Every structure is written in structure tokens, then in C-alpha cells.
Amino acid sequence: MTETGTQTGWQAVRDEALRRIRARDWPPGARIPDEADLAAELGCARATVNRALRALAEDGLLERRRKGGTRVPLTPVRRATFSIPIIRQDIEARGLTAGYRLLADAVETVPEAVRATLGPNAPARMRHVIALHLADGAPFCLEDRWLNPAHAPEAVRFDTLSANEWLVGNVTFAEGRLSFGAVTADADLAARLCCAPGAALLALDRRTRAEAPITAVRLIYAPGYRLETVL
Amino acid sequence: MTETGTQTGWQAVRDEALRRIRARDWPPGARIPDEADLAAELGCARATVNRALRALAEDGLLERRRKGGTRVPLTPVRRATFSIPIIRQDIEARGLTAGYRLLADAVETVPEAVRATLGPNAPARMRHVIALHLADGAPFCLEDRWLNPAHAPEAVRFDTLSANEWLVGNVTFAEGRLSFGAVTADADLAARLCCAPGAALLALDRRTRAEAPITAVRLIYAPGYRLETVL
DNA sequence: GTCGAAAATAAGTATATACATATTATCGCC
DNA sequence: GGCGATAATATGTATATACTTATTTTCGAC
Known part of the structure; x- marks a missing residue:
């Protein structure tokens, strides 16, 4: 035709x-x-x-x-597809300059609340990496990550390159889950993201795994962050 | 093979x-x-x-x-697809009983903040429909909707069937945008969703249009609501 | 009317072949 | 080295034909 x-x-x-x-x-x-x-x-x-x-x-x-x-379904379930870039590119796509600051990186015992979400073969101790991503110098999001040392041994440093970015380039996963919710900024979080305690923040949780868990990360965005797509 | x-x-x-x-x-x-x-x-x-x-x-x-x-991209932009059912089915899929309560339905002048998001050919006055969706009797989400009377004349009532559901069955759109972020519950919102003022809530905004705007809706979910998908 | 088996059907997939087209590489000229 | 034109190439698409398979319908026995 x-x-x-x-x-x-x-x-x-x-x-x-x-x-x-x-x-x-x-x-x-x-x-x-x-x-x-x-x-x-x-x-x-x-x-x-x-x-x-x-x-x-x-x-x-x-x-x-x-x-x-x-x-034609009586009540269609519409699908919406969101693009999930690495954080630095998310910032740069907004016309801003990306910055990065590693706040913490230590092997710790995984809290039960996190461990419960990891699925089978979860290690008892993982790297706990906390980093702040900046956009034009202002806090953009906080990266709070548990990372399996089997996939990222301690020799791999996240001083200048974020774990978010390193993983994408170095580890591919078999399965993953992604979810979004809203969280309230406590005093600590408010200090890190430079917002008022009590502010509503969008939180993105991602878990990826191969035979064993790779990482569980929560990205908490500064107030006002929105994910958008076309239908 | x-x-x-x-x-x-x-x-x-x-x-x-x-x-x-x-x-x-x-x-x-x-x-x-x-x-x-x-x-x-x-x-x-x-x-x-x-x-x-x-x-x-x-x-x-x-x-x-x-x-x-x-x-293989150096830094892949992963795509995540979410299913967006009608609210009643979202509730029922969680094994809960869906309830519905129309709170308001009147033709009003569209506020500039909403009007600015509607695109070309937006009417000056639209139906402002506010409804509460319940899950097992508890507030699940608040539907705050501006609806073009050209697509849903006032003879169409939303006393028992939500606009969310009616639209899906009666109006198809050419273009749509979807976005979500976090909002803080003010006193009014807190009362409607039965949560503490100041609570962080997930808000999902959708705009659809054909030649003219059809609807602009904000769904504000009770605390704890999460959008989830697999990667 | 119910039930299990068989038949029918409409979508799902595989292949070969051909053509379209958006790129990338090459070439000749300056 | 730069530029514009041309050639080459790898993906994107269209088609016909054939086969697979998940359903739905029909049938015969009871």
C-alpha cells in the first residue's frame, strides 16, 4: 500500500x-x-x-x-514506557552540569529490611555506598546503594565515578525490579538534599540480580523531580 | 534452530x-x-x-x-514499562474491594496553572471532577480531574462510575503525556486521604488530547503506594 | 445437558527473496 | 585537510509461503 x-x-x-x-x-x-x-x-x-x-x-x-x-479491550491496561538513563546523563539532558560526591563506602552487614528484598543467595555483608549527585552544584539526587562485593570488589573505587555509572558499564543483570514511591525528608536527608525537613521526595528503588543479587539502590531525588513520558 | x-x-x-x-x-x-x-x-x-x-x-x-x-551502548538508557490500569482494576489486582465516592463535579474556569499544561484549543471552562477511590473502605487515591465538556457533556454523570473508567470506555485520545512526582499532603489532602498532614504522596499526572484537550488529571495516592515494574 | 475428543481457526513464527533507506566509507578535486 | 558526490553497506521493511500452536467450535456418545 x-x-x-x-x-x-x-x-x-x-x-x-x-x-x-x-x-x-x-x-x-x-x-x-x-x-x-x-x-x-x-x-x-x-x-x-x-x-x-x-x-x-x-x-x-x-x-x-x-x-x-x-x-479492543473493554478496559485497556495502557502501557507507559519511561527512559531510565544514568544519573549523570539525566542531569546533562536537563542542560545542567553534573557533579558527584562520594559520601560513604564501607562493607557492612545488610539490614534485614534491605536483605528481605534481595532474593536468594544474598550475601550477609555488602558494600554500602552513599553518594550525592549534583546538578549545577545543587543536590539533584542521593544514591543509597547496597552492592554485592562479588560484582564490585573493594578495589573498584567510586571516588569520582558513581556506582550507578560504573555498574552500567561493567555489570549486566539477568533480572531487575524497579519501583517508585514518595518519601518524606527526615533531617539527615533534608541536610543532604538541601531541602526542608518534611519535604516530599520521589524515591526510585531498583534491584538487579544475576545468580545472586548485584545491587539494591534507592535514588532519592531533590524536591520537584518528575519522570515524564508520552503515551 | x-x-x-x-x-x-x-x-x-x-x-x-x-x-x-x-x-x-x-x-x-x-x-x-x-x-x-x-x-x-x-x-x-x-x-x-x-x-x-x-x-x-x-x-x-x-x-x-x-x-x-x-x-552495545556505552551507557544504555534502559526503558522501563509500567502498566497503567484503570484505578478500580489497580485496586482489585491488589486483592482489595474497590469503592468510589464522587466529591465534586462542576464546570469551572480552568486555573492558569492547569490551562498552561493543556496545549492548543483548550477551553476556558471545563468540568472539575474530584473523586475518592477506596480500597477495602480505606482511601486509595484522590482523582482531581479537569475534563473537556466537549468530550464528556454534563449529562454524563460520575456519581457511581469514575471519570477514569468512563473515559477509557468512551473516549480515545491521539496524544498523551504522563508524569509523576512526589507531593506533600496539605491539611485538605490529608483529610481526604486519611493521612497525616505533611505526608509524602505519589502524584501521577496525565494529559490527553485529540484535536483539543480531553482531560488533565492528577491522581494522588495514599501513603505507601508504589509504581512497580520489572526490567 | 455434559463431557471428551476432534476439527477448525486465527494469531505467532520462520524463511527466502526483494527492495528501500539511512547511514558510513571512499573518491576525486581543490 | 576539507568538501561534495558517489558507492557501499547494514538495517528496515514488504511479501509470499509454509508451518506451529493456542485457542474456540463442533461433534458424537452418554
Whole structure:
């Protein structure tokens, strides 16, 4: 089929499907024509339709089942994808100069609250690395990290390069979990992030592992930090 | 090529590529073998390799360029995908009973702070809908929404069905933005969410539009709410 | 009407072939 | 060494054909 603008065939099919969903030609709950029929109607290959509809299913806008066909869900679960860069690049992308200050780095016994989140094969003692990331000299986020010495022996120093950045370049993980929540700045946290005690701060928790845990980190952002994406 | 377990060929190729990235067979910054070479090595079609590597690129783990080939990025920008269900289903997925209470619904002049976020063709007056979502009778989140009457005329009532849910079933959008951050509970918010004033709360903002804005909503979650995903 | 088995079907995938296109490398000229 | 043009290349996409597989429907026995 002919393209419009720079769109490729499968993207044009996807957008036509979106248009039909939006116009309620295909209302919520409805089963849509199968791939072969759509291909005939739109003058393209079944594989092209498949590619287009799979993309919409990945975004949560369609539900697909072999034999069962493709439906517009009654209550779609929309998917939102956020980009998670390394901290320095997050800062630089905001047009700011990134700074870094290592605050602590010692092997310590892992507190039970952290240990409980690590999963199987967790070591009893890990490196506890605390660092402050600055944007144009002002606190941007605090990195509070437990790090498996098996993956980052003490010879690896985080005096100038953050653990956040070192890990990305040196360790790849098999599984990871990411979560966000809000925390209240206590006096210590407020001092480090230069904000009022009691301020609401966004906290990002990430745990990664291979056969054993690699790291558990909490990034606590200065007030006002927001994660954004397009839907 | 032969599959392992229930994995299909392209998934097996993807996982082999991940294994090589993880093992640093393909270190950060390295250009990896091109698709035709990998296809020959792995005993499958180039299209199969293409499918596998595109998936990794979509996750931010590889960078691809026509002619330039495929590289492991020096500093990958990992992508994290969150599922955004309707609020009632978010509650029910936690094994809790969803409740709903409409607190306010009136056409009002849109405050400048909200209006500024709406983009072109924003109406001066919109429905301001405030509702509380309950989980097992306890406040779960507050829905503070500005809604374009062109998309939801006043005849549409939100006494028992939330705007959040009604919109999903009745209006599809062309563009949307999603962001979240942390806010501090003031006295009013604390009363509604049954938490202490000063508590840190996760706030999720969503704006959707077609030719004109559809809605701008802020969901403010009770303390402890976390957005989670796997990496 | 229920149940298990079999058939049918629609999506999921694999491949080969071909073409498109965004880059990167090379070349000739200055 | 720089520049613009050209060639080369590796990914991106389209198609046809075939096969796989997860469902859904149908069927026959009871």
C-alpha cells in the first residue's frame, strides 16, 4: 500500500487501526476483523497487519489470542514506557552540569529490611555506598546503594565515578525490579538534599540480580523531580 | 534452530544476544556482528535475528543504525514499562474491594496553572471532577480531574462510575503525556486521604488530547503506594 | 445437558527473496 | 585537510509461503 509522509506500511496500518479504535468503528469489547481480512481490505500482506496489530497489543490497546482473534479491550491496561538513563546523563539532558560526591563506602552487614528484598543467595555483608549527585552544584539526587562485593570488589573505587555509572558499564543483570514511591525528608536527608525537613521526595528503588543479587539502590531525588513520558 | 523450552527462535536469539552482552563477549561500546553473520552462525533467517535485535533495541540494550550496524551502548538508557490500569482494576489486582465516592463535579474556569499544561484549543471552562477511590473502605487515591465538556457533556454523570473508567470506555485520545512526582499532603489532602498532614504522596499526572484537550488529571495516592515494574 | 475428543481457526513464527533507506566509507578535486 | 558526490553497506521493511500452536467450535456418545 502507498505510504503517507515517511510512514512505512505497518505504521500506516497501525495508525488506521488506532483511528478506527478512536472513532469507535471498533468499539471497546468488539472483536476486530482478522488479519487476513484486514490485509485484503488494506491491500498489504498479512505479516504487515500482524506487525501493526502486535505493536498496538504491546501498548495495551488491543488484546490478541490465537483462534480467539483480536479485540479492543473493554478496559485497556495502557502501557507507559519511561527512559531510565544514568544519573549523570539525566542531569546533562536537563542542560545542567553534573557533579558527584562520594559520601560513604564501607562493607557492612545488610539490614534485614534491605536483605528481605534481595532474593536468594544474598550475601550477609555488602558494600554500602552513599553518594550525592549534583546538578549545577545543587543536590539533584542521593544514591543509597547496597552492592554485592562479588560484582564490585573493594578495589573498584567510586571516588569520582558513581556506582550507578560504573555498574552500567561493567555489570549486566539477568533480572531487575524497579519501583517508585514518595518519601518524606527526615533531617539527615533534608541536610543532604538541601531541602526542608518534611519535604516530599520521589524515591526510585531498583534491584538487579544475576545468580545472586548485584545491587539494591534507592535514588532519592531533590524536591520537584518528575519522570515524564508520552503515551 | 532448535528451541529450548517454549521459546521461539527469535526469543532464543534475543536471549543469546543478552547472554553475550552480559558475559561481555560484546562489551559496552562494541559493534556486534551484523545480522547476516549472526543468522549464519545461529542457523536461522536474517529476519529472525532482526526481530530479536529490534526487541533489545526497544529495551534500550542495543543501538542500531542502518549501515552503521548494531552496538552495545556505552551507557544504555534502559526503558522501563509500567502498566497503567484503570484505578478500580489497580485496586482489585491488589486483592482489595474497590469503592468510589464522587466529591465534586462542576464546570469551572480552568486555573492558569492547569490551562498552561493543556496545549492548543483548550477551553476556558471545563468540568472539575474530584473523586475518592477506596480500597477495602480505606482511601486509595484522590482523582482531581479537569475534563473537556466537549468530550464528556454534563449529562454524563460520575456519581457511581469514575471519570477514569468512563473515559477509557468512551473516549480515545491521539496524544498523551504522563508524569509523576512526589507531593506533600496539605491539611485538605490529608483529610481526604486519611493521612497525616505533611505526608509524602505519589502524584501521577496525565494529559490527553485529540484535536483539543480531553482531560488533565492528577491522581494522588495514599501513603505507601508504589509504581512497580520489572526490567 | 455434559463431557471428551476432534476439527477448525486465527494469531505467532520462520524463511527466502526483494527492495528501500539511512547511514558510513571512499573518491576525486581543490 | 576539507568538501561534495558517489558507492557501499547494514538495517528496515514488504511479501509470499509454509508451518506451529493456542485457542474456540463442533461433534458424537452418554
